[in-house]
Structures are given as C-alpha cells and as structure tokens.
Amino acid sequence: MTFRVGVIGGGQLARMMVEPALAMGLDIKVFAENEGSSAAIAATQVGDYTKISEVREFAKTVDVITFDHEHVPLNVLEALEAEGVSVQPPSKALKFAQNKLHMRARLTELGLPMPAWAEIKTADELNAFIAENGGVAILKTPIGGYDGKGVAVVRQASDAAQWLVNISDFGGSLLAEQKVDFVRELAQLVARRPSGELAHWPLVQTVQRDGVCSEVLVPAPNASQEQLNRAAAIAETVANGLGVTGVLAVEMFETADGQFFINELAMRPHNSGHFSIEGSVTSQFEQHLRAVLDLPLGSTDSVAAHSVMVNLLGVDDLNDFVSSYPKALAAYPSAKFHTYGKSARKGRKMGHITVIGNNPETVLADAKGAASVCLQG
Amino acid sequence: MTFRVGVIGGGQLARMMVEPALAMGLDIKVFAENEGSSAAIAATQVGDYTKISEVREFAKTVDVITFDHEHVPLNVLEALEAEGVSVQPPSKALKFAQNKLHMRARLTELGLPMPAWAEIKTADELNAFIAENGGVAILKTPIGGYDGKGVAVVRQASDAAQWLVNISDFGGSLLAEQKVDFVRELAQLVARRPSGELAHWPLVQTVQRDGVCSEVLVPAPNASQEQLNRAAAIAETVANGLGVTGVLAVEMFETADGQFFINELAMRPHNSGHFSIEGSVTSQFEQHLRAVLDLPLGSTDSVAAHSVMVNLLGVDDLNDFVSSYPKALAAYPSAKFHTYGKSARKGRKMGHITVIGNNPETVLADAKGAASVCLQG
Structure with missing residues (x-):
C-alpha cells in the first residue's frame, strides 16, 4: 500500500518534508506555484492554489492535502472538504491562522495568556487602545502578515494613517495588541x-x-x-x-x-x-x-x-x-x-x-x- | 553555484543519497535502469549503463559520476575518464571491486590480513587448495557475486563441477579462500x-x-x-x-x-x-x-x-x-x-x-x- 501526501506550496518546508517521506517510503507530491521551486523534485503539478479546479485535480492524486504555507483560500479548502477531501490541518483550524482577529478571539475563549488586544475599525478606537496600553500598541493586519511584514509599532493613530485609510483591504478591521515588555x-x-x-x-x-x-x-x-x-x-x-x-x-x-x-x-x-x-x-x-x-x-x-x-x-x-x-x-x-x-x-x-x-x-x-x-x- | 552529482543505478543506495543532497542543496541526478526505481524521484535518465553512449549523455549533465552499485563495465568508465569525466570511485579502484581475484592480489601486496587464497583454473588446483586448508574451501566467482550469490562451500572439486565446467563464464578462473573459523x-x-x-x-x-x-x-x-x-x-x-x-x-x-x-x-x-x-x-x-x-x-x-x-x-x-x-x-x-x-x-x-x-x-x-x-x- 502507499500513504500519499499532497503538499500545497513548493517552498523549503515542502522540500524538507520530502526527505522523511523518502526515508519512510511515503508518497509525497507537491503542488508548486512555479517551476524551479525549492521542492521541485517532488512537484507533480504547477499552478495557482487559489483556483479550486486546479487544487481539486491535485487532490485526486493523494490521500491527504497539507501545506507549505497558510495562504490557500478558505473557500477552496471548504469546497474540497465538502467533496470528501481530507485537508490537514482542516479549514476550521486554518481560519484561525489566516485571520489574527479570529485567532485572538478563539484564544481568549480558551483562556490562554495573551497580550491585551482589540479589533480596530477607526482612528478613535486605535487612539483609545493606545491610551489604555501605556501609549503604544502593536498594530497588525489581520491577514497576510509574516516575518515582520504587516506589523507596525504605533504611538498614535496617525502612525497608521495608511492602513486606516485602506482598512477595507484588510476586511474592515485591524488588530491592536499590547506591546509586551x-x-x-x-x-x-x-x-x-x-x-x-x-x-x-x-x-x-x-x-x-x-x-x-x-x-x-x-x-x-x-x-x-x-x-x-x-x-x-x-x-x-x-x-x-x-x-x-x-x-x-x-x-x-x-x-x-x-x-x-x-x-x-x-x-x-x-x-x-x-x-x-x-x-x-x-x-x-x-x-x-x-x-x-x-x-x-x-x-x-x-x-x-x-x-x-x-x-x-x-x-x-x-x-x-x-x-x-x-x-x-x-x-x-x-x-x-x-x-x-x-x-x-x-x-x-x-x-x-x-x-x-x-x-x-x-x-x-x-x-x-x-x-x-x-x-x- | 551548484555541485552536481550523477548516480548510476536507481536502487535504495541512490535513494538514500537523495535525502542529504536535498538537505545540503546539492544537485543529484540518477541514471536508473528502469522506470519506477527506488530512486525514481531523482531519475533524469533511464537506460542501459553498459552502453557508453547513454552513460556519456548522462555524464554531460553532472560534475561527477558515482554509483549505486559496482556493475558498470570498466571499459565504459575508462572511456569516460579518458574524455575527462570525473568518475568517483575511479575505474582503477573499481576494478578491484569488480574482480575478487584482482582484489585479493592487491590486498596481498598491501600486506593486509586475509584468508589464504588461490586462483583456481582446474579441479586439481582446487583439490590441492582444499587439502592444504583443512579439507574445505570457500569458492567464489571472481565477478558478479553479492549477498551470498556466487559463493559456495566446497570439500572436493566435484562440489564445484558446474562452475569448473563453465569456468570461461568467469574469465577462466575461480577464487578459492580458506574457510576462516x-x-x-x-x-x-x-x-x-x-x-x-x-x-x-x-x-x-x-x-x-x-x-x-x-x-x-x-x-x-x-x-x-x-x-x-x-x-x-x-x-x-x-x-x-x-x-x-x-x-x-x-x-x-x-x-x-x-x-x-x-x-x-x-x-x-x-x-x-x-x-x-x-x-x-x-x-x-x-x-x-x-x-x-x-x-x-x-x-x-x-x-x-x-x-x-x-x-x-x-x-x-x-x-x-x-x-x-x-x-x-x-x-x-x-x-x-x-x-x-x-x-x-x-x-x-x-x-x-x-x-x-x-x-x-x-x-x-x-x-x-x-x-x-x-x-x-
């Protein structure tokens, strides 16, 4: 028999999954964004992971879909799950990785230790949060940030003027967090x-x-x-x-x-x-x-x-x-x-x-x- | 830059070379005997390693040729070396791996500890060796043996009648070794x-x-x-x-x-x-x-x-x-x-x-x- 894993994304994380897959004799296939990716040696499909038809085609060749990154749109994953595809981690978990506001809300429900945080829709809300948190806040775009991108230290709402003007690009909200010492x-x-x-x-x-x-x-x-x-x-x-x-x-x-x-x-x-x-x-x-x-x-x-x-x-x-x-x-x-x-x-x-x-x-x-x-x- | 290794043979040894090659970012290519080999993930050519033209084509894609097994004919390797291809181990070393009589002779020159041994061309020579070595010998075909194949325990030349009759298949000689206790x-x-x-x-x-x-x-x-x-x-x-x-x-x-x-x-x-x-x-x-x-x-x-x-x-x-x-x-x-x-x-x-x-x-x-x-x- 074979255990077949499909990895969406051809970056170094997919590449480093290929090594143990080879060792254990697991069948690994990679859906890469482009030719010549880090994980090209295992790439069986090159395409656009935001297109459900392409991801569906890939899913047919494996027993489970997993990821090199967290950027596959939820609607793509939900559609595949509805069709019976095993997606791991599942969309219900990934939605928290894709949206930091959802993540903070869920972690709060779980009673886990976190910086103080608030959903910010306006400059006034941001100024209020800054005032309550010692005159500084960490402001984050709820989606798409990584490696320091999508994160700013702000001491007044005007520091974030650009993001506030374009707030609809971020789903209408930003995430403010207490700056932890x-x-x-x-x-x-x-x-x-x-x-x-x-x-x-x-x-x-x-x-x-x-x-x-x-x-x-x-x-x-x-x-x-x-x-x-x-x-x-x-x-x-x-x-x-x-x-x-x-x-x-x-x-x-x-x-x-x-x-x-x-x-x-x-x-x-x-x-x-x-x-x-x-x-x-x-x-x-x-x-x-x-x-x-x-x-x-x-x-x-x-x-x-x-x-x-x-x-x-x-x-x-x-x-x-x-x-x-x-x-x-x-x-x-x-x-x-x-x-x-x-x-x-x-x-x-x-x-x-x-x-x-x-x-x-x-x-x-x-x-x-x-x-x-x-x-x- | 890239360091490019070409492995002749698509067995598990080639497969297990792929893992560290991926880890270190070395470019590995495999010349496999057939589709679906153990090392298929890195196979860039499928062919017959006894054909110099096919191996030459493969050699052009890498910096050095190495091996999953020791069966590539010496004349193929010598020809490539003469054309400037780096073959590692080189043919001058591999000839000792491919012929156990050459190996015994060279190890003897080096003064290394070994069982008593002799080149055997006739039943009489074999019987004499057996008599000198306690009534038993390990008889080996000088080429092609592995994992117990090409090895026999003999107590008289008639135990090896088949090999002696077909001795020309083995280059005209067999290798007799003392049975080490x-x-x-x-x-x-x-x-x-x-x-x-x-x-x-x-x-x-x-x-x-x-x-x-x-x-x-x-x-x-x-x-x-x-x-x-x-x-x-x-x-x-x-x-x-x-x-x-x-x-x-x-x-x-x-x-x-x-x-x-x-x-x-x-x-x-x-x-x-x-x-x-x-x-x-x-x-x-x-x-x-x-x-x-x-x-x-x-x-x-x-x-x-x-x-x-x-x-x-x-x-x-x-x-x-x-x-x-x-x-x-x-x-x-x-x-x-x-x-x-x-x-x-x-x-x-x-x-x-x-x-x-x-x-x-x-x-x-x-x-x-x-x-x-x-x-x-």
Whole structure:
C-alpha cells in the first residue's frame, strides 16, 4: 500500500518534508506555484492554489492535502472538504491562522495568556487602545502578515494613517495588541493527529533580527521544568482548542516574571523547529507527515542535550551559500548545512545550519561560526 | 553555484543519497535502469549503463559520476575518464571491486590480513587448495557475486563441477579462500576524498542470515580500543592502497584470538552503514556525496552510544512493510523506519529500521521488536 501526501506550496518546508517521506517510503507530491521551486523534485503539478479546479485535480492524486504555507483560500479548502477531501490541518483550524482577529478571539475563549488586544475599525478606537496600553500598541493586519511584514509599532493613530485609510483591504478591521515588555521570545512546537494524539518538542528560544528568526536555542536556556510544562500545555490547548492537525508552532513572549504571552501561531512546520531534523528522534517534518496521515507520532526526545539552529538569510544577489561549502565544511565538520535550492536575494531565507551537542557554548559558537563563513561568501 | 552529482543505478543506495543532497542543496541526478526505481524521484535518465553512449549523455549533465552499485563495465568508465569525466570511485579502484581475484592480489601486496587464497583454473588446483586448508574451501566467482550469490562451500572439486565446467563464464578462473573459523563478522566503513582526506565510522558487527546482512550493531560490542584502531587502519590502508574515493566498506571476520581477516569490499555506501543516518553526525550517504565531490568530510562522531540496524527483508509478494506502519509506529515511537519504495518480494531488501540510544539492550530489543511487527504484516 502507499500513504500519499499532497503538499500545497513548493517552498523549503515542502522540500524538507520530502526527505522523511523518502526515508519512510511515503508518497509525497507537491503542488508548486512555479517551476524551479525549492521542492521541485517532488512537484507533480504547477499552478495557482487559489483556483479550486486546479487544487481539486491535485487532490485526486493523494490521500491527504497539507501545506507549505497558510495562504490557500478558505473557500477552496471548504469546497474540497465538502467533496470528501481530507485537508490537514482542516479549514476550521486554518481560519484561525489566516485571520489574527479570529485567532485572538478563539484564544481568549480558551483562556490562554495573551497580550491585551482589540479589533480596530477607526482612528478613535486605535487612539483609545493606545491610551489604555501605556501609549503604544502593536498594530497588525489581520491577514497576510509574516516575518515582520504587516506589523507596525504605533504611538498614535496617525502612525497608521495608511492602513486606516485602506482598512477595507484588510476586511474592515485591524488588530491592536499590547506591546509586551518581554525579556525573550520562545516557541513551542506540538504535533496533533486528527484522532487526537499529541506530541511536543522541548520549548525553544528564538532570537529575531529585523522581525525574522535568526537563531533558535534548544532547549530554551534556563527554562524551569514548570515553564517547560506550562509551555507544552499552552500549545496542546491551542492544538486541541483550534482543531489543529499536523505541526503547530506557538510563538510566545516571556516577561521578566516568567509569564508567557502568545504572540503568533503557525499551523505547519516552522522555522523554530528546523533544529529537530538533527536534534530530535523525530523531526517536525517527519512528524507533520505522520500527523496529517493520522499515523502514530514518533518520539520527540532530544538526541543531544543542546541544539542550535542559525538561519542563513540572503546577503545579496550573489552569495548562494553553497559556494562557501569548501571553506565552511572544512572549518565546521560537526555543523549540518541546509540550503533550499533558492537563488540568492538579500534577506531571503536561503538555508540554515544546525549543530547539536552536550556543551551549549560550543554548539552555539560552532553554529554561528559556520554561518559566519557562509555569510562571508 | 551548484555541485552536481550523477548516480548510476536507481536502487535504495541512490535513494538514500537523495535525502542529504536535498538537505545540503546539492544537485543529484540518477541514471536508473528502469522506470519506477527506488530512486525514481531523482531519475533524469533511464537506460542501459553498459552502453557508453547513454552513460556519456548522462555524464554531460553532472560534475561527477558515482554509483549505486559496482556493475558498470570498466571499459565504459575508462572511456569516460579518458574524455575527462570525473568518475568517483575511479575505474582503477573499481576494478578491484569488480574482480575478487584482482582484489585479493592487491590486498596481498598491501600486506593486509586475509584468508589464504588461490586462483583456481582446474579441479586439481582446487583439490590441492582444499587439502592444504583443512579439507574445505570457500569458492567464489571472481565477478558478479553479492549477498551470498556466487559463493559456495566446497570439500572436493566435484562440489564445484558446474562452475569448473563453465569456468570461461568467469574469465577462466575461480577464487578459492580458506574457510576462516570466525567468531563474528565485522565491517569498517571509511570515506576518502580524491584529494586524500579520510574519515572512518566506528567498527560495527554485522549479523548475517543466509548470506544476507540482517542486523548491524554499533559499535561492535566489546571491541577494544586497539581493535577499533586496527580496523580503521586496515580500512584506511585499503582506501589509500586501492585509490578508493567515496565510501568504502571493508567486511571482515574476527577470529577467537581477536584477529581480523578481510572478507569483502564494497566501494559505495553499504548496508553495514545505514545506521549512520541517525547514529552519526554525518551519514554515509552525505559523506559519500561530499567525498565524490571532493568537499571536506563531515564528522563521523556517534550521536548516541549505541545504534542497531535491522534489515527488512521481504517475506512474500504481499507484505510491503509500509502497511504495518499504523501498528509498528505506535508500538515503537523511537524506531526510525525506512522503506525503499520497492514492491514486495521474498528475500528482497525492502527497508530497514534503526534505533539509537544509550542502553544497548533496549536499542537492540526495540529495533528487533519494530522489525518483528513489520514482518508480521
């Protein structure tokens, strides 16, 4: 028999699902946006994922549809589900990933810790929220933001004049959130099967630069057992409460008094979980495939005491990082180099490096050192 | 830039090279024997590897040619090398893998420990060898044998009557070897770059059943440091002495007094090294790609104190092992399941399972237990 997974989106997340699919003998097919995508090796269809007819054609070739990204329109997914297609995570979960206002409302119902928030339709409402929250707010477009895009720090409504004028582009509302005075950012990954089984990885610390993840430290340094448990419980409550299947990443702020506040959700393998390819018995990519196929989940135990992942963000249009292999591999024989087959572009997520080991300082230094050689070109 | 590797042969070894190639962003292309091969996902050409014109066409699309198996005729490789194609391992090394008589002669020149052996052209020569070696010999066809095929235990020349009559089919000679009274079988893997860098994994114990590898224990239990060093030195001497590039597996017998005797060589990733996918910082498949591209080798440190690999050999024409995933994955969440996308057939190498950990008993029991669930279908 075969277990057939269809992935919509041909980015690096789809690419990194191909590796465990090959290992386990699962049949993976990718619906890519264009030729030459990161996951081109498994692409069986190239097309427009907003067109139901195209996605339907793809769905006929697989047992379950899952995603490299969260941008497939809900109406497309709902139509397929009505026709009996297994979509994982299902549209009823993805609607919370696609609209941050829906997400905040649902997390509030679940009683989960979050920044104060409000739906904003007018400048007056925004000014009132800012006044109630210490003179500053984080304003977000409810749909379409990622990697720092669609997010602004505002101290008065006029800071957001452009968005308020065009508010109908965002469905008529913006999301205002309290600016949390955090000491660091964390992420908790969990996987959930349609039949309910859950498995979580250790809490990680994410280091952001210009709104983009630059490093991930595993486990989150100096987290207490109580914090590790609390973070896992939060993520499991989100997964159960929103009906997420596959991998869910819950990004959180930690405040000086050790509290967690949910920042963002991602319903797919996530940059904060790339460490698990080498650092965990079961990687987030293998687990995602198991979960969406409703196969039993694998152990999320760590393979080493510490893992560090450093992103390789494009520096210019020339440095593809692969060119650095002769130097970088020689200097860092324990580092695991990943590149995504993308052409070079400033700021683009081009690859990452993971180092695992028992000494957290060495692991961090090696991961950063290896990245540094690559960045020099 | 891109590093482009061409693999001749579409079996599971090529398939398992695709995974690290994707991870590292190396461009891998496979020349497969037929459609629907194990490595079909990376197949860019399907044809006959004994035809120089077809292999030449393939070679034009890559920077280096390497192999899933050792069966490409030497004249094909020599012709390509003469045209400037990088073939790794080169024909001058592969000739020793393709002809066991040449291999024995060269290993003898290198002074390496081996069973007594002789080239046999007649029944009289065979009877004389048997008489000199305790009344028994292992008789091998010098070319084409694998997994127990092309090997016979003979106590008199008449036991080999068929081979002796057809001796011209084997190039006019057979290879007789002393039957070593061994206590166990071992394998030592090493990788070598064209520029000379070497890296070896820990010595492993292989358990054979009916001439086929069934289990691999890593490291070889109770091996002394002196033995580990000696095994590595033997493999490195072979790699250097035969000019091997890429991964080399040296299969050896261990006798009761702790001596090693070289049994077989394989100049490619080998079944005895599958454990390294999870058990080592750098797997044999990633290392093979690095080595044939003359890129710096990765660390061969172990990720855990113990690894055990168990092969999944076909039991009949129905059990594809994948069907067992719902049961097997649930029962053994720490086991890593590999299947090769092959249709079921009795005795066929269909997949393998690896478990790593710190407790050798648990690791062995889990690997065998997981395989047992799969074998039950």
